[in-house]
Amino acid sequence: MRGKSVVILTGAGISAESGVRTFRDNDGLWENHRIEDVATPLAWYNDPVMVWRFYQARRNQMQEVEPNPAHLAIAEFQREHGNVTLITQNVDNLHERGGSESVIHMHGKLETLRCESSEESYVCMNLEHLSPDFVECSCCAEPSRMRPDIVWFGEMPMFMREIYEAVDNCDVFIVVGSSGHVYPAAGLVDVASQMGARTILVNLEEPMNAESFDEVHTGKAGEILPALVKTWLDEV
Ligand code: NAD
Numbered sequence: 602m603r604g605k606s607v608v609i610l611t612g613a614g615i616s617a618e619s620g621v622r623t624f625r626d627n628d629g630l631w632e633n634h635r636i637e638d639v640a641t642p643l644a645w646y647n648d649p650v651m652v653w654r655f656y657q658a659r660r661n662q663m664q665e666v667e668p669n670p671a672h673l674a675i676a677e678f679q680r681e682h683g684n685v686t687l688i689t690q691n692v693d694n695l696h697e698r699g700g701s702e703s704v705i706h707m708h709g710k711l712e713t714l715r716c717e718s719s720e721e722s723y724v725c726m727n728l729e730h731l732s733p734d735f736v737e738c739s740c741c742a743e744p745s746r747m748r749p750d751i752v753w754f755g756e757m758p759m760f761m762r763e764i765y766e767a768v769d770n771c772d773v774f775i776v777v778g779s780s781g782h783v784y785p786a787a788g789l790v791d792v793a794s795q796m797g798a799r800t801i802l803v804n805l806e807e808p809m810n811a812e813s814f815d816e817v818h819t820g821k822a823g824e825i826l827p828a829l830v831k832t833w834l835d836e837v
Pocket of ligand 1: 612614615616621690691777805821
């Protein structure tokens with residue numbers, strides 16, 4: 602892949618081996634919750650305490666888990682190859698902690714909170730930000746409640762202009778650990794294909810959009826990605 606422009610899109614599957622549950626586990630629930638109850642603006646409106654506590658649990662959990670060999674392999678690929686744009690649907694910070702830089706978080710981040718009035722986001726990971734109580738901003742004259750800095754269902758993903766520009770212009774598009782259910786992320790492979798890119802998937806099982814890819818590698822990302830990265834770096 603030397604000299605080629607590469608885009609990698611990761612999903613919840615890449616963090617599974619770190620102990621972070623994926624979105625659709627076998628029971629169709631996310632950490633025992635229905636998605637509609639925790640990941641929509643309506644849920645936040647109807648039951649902010651429940652939604653807040655759900656994300657506070659995810660934010661606390663993030664401190665206890667570590668990047669796995671798949672995160673490390675991607676960081677190595679970025680360093681050695683030099684022209685890799687990394688887009689993630691994940692809200693955890695395991696790519697950064699695995700050594701990746703310039704990660705595009707299209708669905709937001711757990712480590713930041715967003716002021717509901719000013720819409721400014723701030724890194725809020727001190728002890729006082731991680732309790733079950735709501736956190737107030739320090740940017741408004743009258744402090745406002747902060748919400749999770751997460752893109753919920755029905756909201757617009759972040760950095761879409763930058764993402765389409767990278768995908769439109771890439772030679773190789775690689776997806777790791779994503780079920781192909783959540784749009785627009787799931788449609789990016791079709792954009793890349795239409796632009797003539799080679800498309801590669803690494804996933805535990807064949808996801809619903811598997812036929813959109815030129816190559817499919819099934820298995821645990823932490824087990825198969827390090828070797829795949831070596832072959833990609835050796836390819837001319
Ligand atoms: P998803 O949960 O819908 O799909 C995960 C995919 O990963 C599945 O196809 C599964 O087979 C595969 N998988 C599971 N373990 C794997 C492994 N060890 N190696 C490789 N693949 C594996 O995830 P999605 O497509 O990313 O969409 C879910 C949404 O949920 C995203 O928007 C994301 O923001 C959010 N989410 C994020 C996290 C996180 O930040 N870690 C966790 C759960 C959900």
